[in-house]
């Protein structure tokens with residue numbers, strides 16, 4: 635499976651935030667780093683069609699994020715936001731996880747939800763109001779609710795920003811062990827060292843694309 639970004643330029647109003655980005659991603663683990671405002675989140679959002687490029691194209695497994703195939707891309711590419719409150723949709727923890735499974739036969743749902751909650755250490759919170767969870771628990775719930783839908787690729791936009799050290803390690807370990815492909819946008823330069831490939835953005839341009847050690851060195855050189 636490959637994600638192809640071809641000649642993508644993106645504007646918000648008059649402001650150009652991505653400039654002629656072309657890249658093909660085939661690795662299991664891809665890191666994305668760069669300064670604040672360099673375009674990382676916008677790039678991440680292109681990958682599942684949350685953002686459609688002003689020009690150029692994005693295809694996943696040959697399917698465009700634009701038009702009719704967009705819905706299929708959104709099903710196969712899960713997206714985890716920095717702020718879990720932006721994606722927790724249902725009143726209780728279990729209901730939130732079940733929401734992603736609403737197209738499954740009802741009888742299949744409880745088992746899938748229970749297994750997912752267990753994996754994320756949330757089994758004891760199944761009936762708790764989701765908004766009362768701690769920041770770290772909410773982040774785990776957001777991840778859980780996306781992964782329960784079994785996407786082929788998981789795009790995470792700074793998923794550890796709100797987490798303490800323990801939960802950061804927990805989430806990074808979970809991400810490392812996933813069978814899925816992962817694209818991780820992060821400011822955590824240690825975390826990207828575990829990736830197969832790292833992209834560095836600067837002012838909307840993809841300015842480095844290669845091995846993690848060299849990417850971090852390049853980024854540090856920019857700063």
Ligand SMILES: Nc1ncnc2c1ncn2[C@@H]1O[C@H](COP(=O)(O)OP(=O)(O)OP(=O)(O)O)[C@@H](O)[C@H]1O
Pocket residue numbers: 646647651668669670671672673674675676677
């Ligand atoms: N919805 C939007 N409308 C207008 N401008 C936006 C929007 N989203 C992002 N921008 C602008 O686009 C630029 C790139 O933002 P983006 O969030 O992609 O950067 P980033 O590298 O992820 O930054 P950070 O590390 O701070 O999260 C910024 O200047 C930002 O202000």
